[in-house]
Amino acid sequence: MKEFILGGARSGKSAFAQRRATDSGLGVTYLATAQAGDAEMAERIARHRAERPGHWALVEEPLALAAALRAHAAPNRCLLVDCLTLWLGNLLAVGDAALAAETQALLTVLPTLPGHLLLVSNEVGQGIVPVNPLARRFRDEAGRLHQTVADRCDRVSFVIAGLPLTLKDCPA
Numbered sequence: 001m002k003e004f005i006l007g008g009a010r011s012g013k014s015a016f017a018q019r020r021a022t023d024s025g026l027g028v029t030y031l032a033t034a035q036a037g038d039a040e041m042a043e044r045i046a047r048h049r050a051e052r053p054g055h056w057a058l059v060e061e062p063l064a065l066a067a068a069l070r071a072h073a074a075p076n077r078c079l080l081v082d083c084l085t086l087w088l089g090n091l092l093a094v095g096d097a098a099l100a101a102e103t104q105a106l107l108t109v110l111p112t113l114p115g116h117l118l119l120v121s122n123e124v125g126q127g128i129v130p131v132n133p134l135a136r137r138f139r140d141e142a143g144r145l146h147q148t149v150a151d152r153c154d155r156v157s158f159v160i161a162g163l164p165l166t167l168k169d170c171p172a
Contacts, residue, residue, distance in 0.1 A: 001116050001117070001154050001155065001171065002110065002113070002116075002117045002119070002152065002153040002154050002155070003017075003020060003116075003117065003118045003119065003153060003154065003155040003156070003157065004119045004121070004146075004149050004150050004153040004155070004156045004157070005017045005020075005118060005119065005120045005121070005156075005157050005159060005164075006120075006121055006122070006123045006146065006156070006157070006158050006159070007122070007123060007158060007159035007160060008122065008123055008126070008160065009122065011159045011160050011161065011162070012159050012160075012161065012162030012163070013120055013122075013159040014048065014051075014082055014083075014120055015051070015162070016157070016159050016162070016164050017080055017082065017118045017120045018051070018052065018080065020118055021056075021078045021080045021116075021118055022053070024078040024116045026076055026077055026078040026115065026116055027057070027076065027077055027078070028053070028056040028057070028077070028078045028079075028080060029056065029057040029058075029059060029072045029077055029078070029079050029080070030052055030056050030057065030058050030059070030080050030082065031059045031060075031061055031065070031068055031069070031072070031079060031080065031081045031082070032045070032048070032058065032059070032060045032061070032082060033061065033062050033065065033081065033082070033083060033084070033086045033087035033090065034048075034062070034083075034086045035062045035086075035090060048082070057072075059072060062086075062087065062090045063087070063090055063091060063094065063098065063102060064102065064105075065081065065087055065102065065105075065106055066102065066105035066106045066108070066109040067105070069081070069106075069109055069110075069113055069117070070109055070112075070113070073113040073114050073115050073117070074114060074115050075114045075115050076115065077115045077116070078115060078116040078117075078118065079113075079115065079116070079117050079118070080118040080120070081117070081118065081119045081120060082120040083120040083121050083122060084119055084120065084121035084142075084145065084146075084149065085121050085122040085124065085142055088103075088138070088141055088142055088145060089138065091103070092134070092137070092138060092141065099141070103145060106149075107148055107149070107152065110149070110152045110153075111152060119149060119153070121142070121145075121146060121149075122142075123146070123158065124138070124139050124142050124143075125139055125142065125143045125146075150167075150168065153168070154168075154169075154170050154171055155168060155169050155170070155171070156168040
């Protein structure tokens with residue numbers, strides 16, 4: 001089962017994904033894509049760490065997400081990736097070649113992964129048009145990525161105010 005969970009900032013999407021991981025009854029590996037580039041981000045990472053069960057395995061991978069998924073996916077595992085938009089931002093900072101290669105690698109590996117996969121991402125396309133080119137590019141890249149990932153997932157949920165809305169449900 002592959003699930004894609006979208007929502008805005010502080011929408012409850014990560015908490016919902018963690019509940020889904022727990023409810024899977026499988027051993028959980030949490031794949032974190034964030035990098036602590038400043039004190040505020042370090043605080044966010046620490047808060048997320050504190051909210052997760054201590055017995056979950058942790059893999060921190062800001063760039064090579066497809067390789068990490070391939071390495072840790074197993075029929076008896078639940079992988080929770082939080083989050084795709086941070087990963088996308090990391091790749092944009094590295095450059096176009098890395099962005100293209102890693103995005104393609106993710107889209108290629110998704111259908112092949114065994115076990116339960118939960119992918120969390122921020123929906124950023126519902127706001128105003130950003131004023132600077134990099135922000136517009138980020139929004140556009142995220143929108144394209146979300147459409148393609150949603151197509152490859154069995155279930156897609158949108159979380160708002162802590163409430164999940166099922167957009168797609170095609171159990172494997």
